[in-house]
Amino acid sequence: MNLPTDQSHNEAATVKAIPQEAFDWYDEYAHGDIDRRTFLSRLGTLSVTGLTLSVVAGALTPNYALAEQISFNDPDITASYVEYDSPNGHGKARGYLVIPKGVNVDNKAPAVLVAHENRGLNPYIEDVARRLAKVGFVAFAPDALFPLGGYPGNDDQGRAMQKELDGAKIEGDFMDAATLLKNHELTTGKVGMVGFCFGGYLTNALAAAMPDTIHAGAPFYGTPAKGNLDQIKAPLQLHFAELDQRVNATWPDYEKALKANKVDYTAYIYPTANHGFHNDSTARYQEKNAELAWDRTVSFFKETLSA
Missing domain, CATH: 3.40.50.1820 (Alpha/Beta hydrolase fold, catalytic domain)
Structure with missing residues (x-):
C-alpha cells in the first residue's frame, strides 16, 4: 500500500492493538453468522486503550482506496x-x-x-x-x-x-x-x-x-x-x-x-x-x-x- 509514512505507521499501530477476538467477530459477521448490530455490540465490549469503537470498526471494514496496486x-x-x-x-x-x-x-x-x-x-x-x-x-x-x-x-x-x-x-x-x-x-x-x-x-x-x-x-x-x-x-x-x-x-x-x-x-x-x-x-x-x-x-x- 502506498501510504504516507505517518499514516502507514498509525494504521500499523492500530492493527497491532486490535485484539484477536475482533478479527474473529469480523469473520463471523462477514460470513453471515452474526448481523452488523451484534458485531458492533461485541466490539463495544472491548477495552482497547486509545482506540474508539469507530476506529476499530473502520479498520476492520474495507477501504478500497488502499487496494489498488495496478x-x-x-x-x-x-x-x-x-x-x-x-x-x-x-x-x-x-x-x-x-x-x-x-x-x-x-x-x-x-x-x-x-x-x-x-x-x-x-x-x-x-x-x-x-x-x-x-x-x-x-x-x-x-x-x-x-x-x-x-x-x-x-x-x-x-x-x-x-x-x-x-x-x-x-x-x-x-x-x-x-x-x-x-x-x-x-x-x-x-x-x-x-x-x-x-x-x-x-x-x-x-x-x-x-x-x-x-x-x-x-x-x-x-x-x-x-x-x-x-x-x-x-x-x-x-x-x-x-x-x-x-x-x-x-x-x-x-x-x-x-x-x-x-x-x-x-x-x-x-x-x-x-x-x-x-x-x-x-x-x-x-x-x-x-x-x-x-x-x-x-x-x-x-x-x-x-x-
Whole structure:
C-alpha cells in the first residue's frame, strides 16, 4: 500500500492493538453468522486503550482506496467489462476482462479465472485481475451479482444481494466463464483459477466439476468442493491462514481426500494470519504473508499453464 509514512505507521499501530477476538467477530459477521448490530455490540465490549469503537470498526471494514496496486489505466493492460452467455447459470453474466499488452490472436496467453468473495466483484478483486494481466495472463473476474445489477459499491449490501441468489446458478456462471476463457481467441486454452473465501470454494468446486477445463487451482482460504473430488486432475496450490479456525477445520478431511485421489497439491499455512490476509483493503491484511502467497501463486500459474 502506498501510504504516507505517518499514516502507514498509525494504521500499523492500530492493527497491532486490535485484539484477536475482533478479527474473529469480523469473520463471523462477514460470513453471515452474526448481523452488523451484534458485531458492533461485541466490539463495544472491548477495552482497547486509545482506540474508539469507530476506529476499530473502520479498520476492520474495507477501504478500497488502499487496494489498488495496478491502475485501470496502466499502459501494460487493457481492462473492460464483458457480458457473456451463461446457460448453466443465470442466462447472462458479466465479468471484468483484463488483457496484457501484446497479446493478440497471433500471440496468445494462458488465462486465469478470478473468483470473488461472498459480496460480488469489488475493487480489490478487480485489482487482482489487473495484477495477473500485468504479469502476462488473460484475467477474467465474473460478478455473481450481475443478475441483480452488479456489485452495489459496498460490501454489506453486496453480501445481502449474494445471499438472494441461487448458489448453483452462481457456480454455473463461473463454469461458463471458465469455458469462455478456454475457447477465447486470445488464450492458449490453458485456464487457471484463483479465488478468495467463497471464491476459494468456487476454485475447489470448479477443479472438481471441470477437470478438463481447469488446469491449475489456487484457492485462498476456501472450503472443499461438495463432490466429485475423485475427478480433480489439476494441480492445486492451497493457501490457509493460521488463525482461520472456520476454514481450517475443513482441511484435514479435504487433504485426506486429495491424497486418496492422488491429486498433485501443495498447501501453505501462513503464521499469525487471519482469514482474508491477502485483501489489502482491511486490517486483516498482512503484507509479508500476502506478498509471499501471491509470489507463489504467480509462479505456480507460470509453471502449470505454460506447458
